[in-house]
Each structure stands twice: as structure tokens, then as C-alpha cells.
Amino acid sequence: MPAALNEMEQQILDFMVRYLKANTYQPSIREIGEEFGIRSTKTVSEYLHALADKGFLVRDPTRSRGVRILNLDLSSRTITVPCFADFPPLDRTWPSDGAETHFEVDRRLAGAQGAYFVRVDSHARASWGIPSGALLLVEPVEALSFEHGDFLVAELGQGPELCRVELQASDLRLRPLLEGAAPVSVEDPSRLQVGGRVTALYRRFDEAPVTVADRPH
Numbered sequence: 001m002p003a004a005l006n007e008m009e010q011q012i013l014d015f016m017v018r019y020l021k022a023n024t025y026q027p028s029i030r031e032i033g034e035e036f037g038i039r040s041t042k043t044v045s046e047y048l049h050a051l052a053d054k055g056f057l058v059r060d061p062t063r064s065r066g067v068r069i070l071n072l073d074l075s076s077r078t079i080t081v082p083c084f085a086d087f088p089p090l091d092r093t094w095p096s097d098g099a100e101t102h103f104e105v106d107r108r109l110a111g112a113q114g115a116y117f118v119r120v121d122s123h124a125r126a127s128w129g130i131p132s133g134a135l136l137l138v139e140p141v142e143a144l145s146f147e148h149g150d151f152l153v154a155e156l157g158q159g160p161e162l163c164r165v166e167l168q169a170s171d172l173r174l175r176p177l178l179e180g181a182a183p184v185s186v187e188d189p190s191r192l193q194v195g196g197r198v199t200a201l202y203r204r205f206d207e208a209p210v211t212v213a214d215r216p217h
Contacts, residue, residue, distance in 0.1 A: 005054065011036065012047050013056055014102065016069060021080050026065040078104045083117035083135065087153055087160035090195045109200065112139040116196075118153075118162075130177070134203040136162070138196035144189055146197055151177075153195035156184055160195050 005013065015035055019027045027035070033044045048067065051057050060066030082099035089098075103117065117135045130136070138153050146152060148167040153160050154174055163174040166183060172192075175183040186192055 005051070005056070008036070009047055009050055009054075012044075013051060013069070016057075016067070017072060018080055018082075018102065020069065020072075026067045028065055077107060079107050079110055079115070081105045081110050081115050081117055081137070083119065085119050086121070087118055087162065087195065088116070090155055090160055090193055110137055110139065114196070115139040117202075130201065131203055134201050136198050137200040137202070139199045141194060141197040146194075151198035153198070155193035155195070162198070 012032060015032065016026060019031075029041045029044045029048070032047075033039065033041060038044055048057070048059060052059050055070065057070055058068045060068075081103050083101045083103060084098060085100050099116070100119075105115075116138055118138060120130055120132055120134045120136060136151075141152070146165050148165055150165045152163055152165060152174065154163055155161075156163065156174065156176065161176050161178075163176045163184075166173040166175055172186040172189050173183040174186060175181065
């Protein structure tokens, strides 16, 4: 059984798994360093050496990106979906920047590249049928392809916000799901910044919290 990883080793391994699934090849030592703000390639190499010693990967020093992660299922039937504690910035450079954990989801349930979960906090209105602690699945949506009643993550001036689409003839309004919030009229829909459309909700009826800890691979 592989030895336990420290926090940074686990984060590097998780990043390598996500990168491999997204690109079909491993990140370079320099790319790993840039992801975690590590300037020294020697330090990154030492982390990889520790992961190899603990049985999580095998390194081939004769090849560029010569790393093979052990006991990893790269099945095309699943997709890695990051989960955020709040709606992430729409301009994040890496799709999982700031994620608190990741889930492996069947592609038939979350097949869109760029999908992510958001944990609903207590400010969500129960009248919308979205209980606190639930996970919302947000998937990319093409500009102006949403419909009346859709739940969107959109930029309304104070950061990304969950809102509901209200279409009346040619007018588009977005109603934030915050108590007492007034609908916002969108004068130029083509300039609206949208972070995705909510396509699913996951909750536990026994109210047990969903674990957020990434597990060793």
C-alpha cells in the first residue's frame, strides 16, 4: 500500500491527474511549478521523486514529461469535475483554479468540457427549491442559447451570481437568487458574461455533508 502523502504532494498529484485527463499528456516540471508558485525546478523534481518513492508514479528521466501515474483509471466514461465553495471568477486561467475538491462523474451526467460544481451556501432562497449545502452542476452554454426559466451563472457587476432567466418578448432580464434582489435588465445580451447554465442539482436527503477532501489515487 502506498505511503501517505503530505498536503503539497497530494495537490501536485491531483493536478497531474487533472492535467493528464484534460490534455492526454503530463505537465512539464515547469508547468507544475507555475501552477503552485514554485520557482525552483529542482524543488518540483524533489516532489516528483517523493511521489515515486511512495509508489504513486514511475519516472523515466530519459524522456520529456516521462512520468506514469500508477493505478489511475483514465476511462473515457468519466469526467473530472471541480467543485467550488462559491461561484468562481469567469476569467480564471485554469478551469479548476480555487476548487475545494474534485469529483469523477459519468459523462452521461456531466459530459460538457468545462463543467463544475458549486456548493450552495445559506443565502440561497429555499423558495427556489435549492437547499443550502446542495451541489449545483454548471455547464458551459453558448451565447444567447438559454431559455426562459433557466438558471445561469452570470456577471452582474459584483462578481458571478446565480440568477434566473426571464424572457418577455425581446427583453431579457436576470433575477438574482438573493432575497429581495430586483431583476436586472440586460440591454445588450451579446455582451453578457455567462459562466454557464445550471443543469443538475445533487443533494443528500439525510443532510449529511458531502466530503470535500480529495483522496489519494
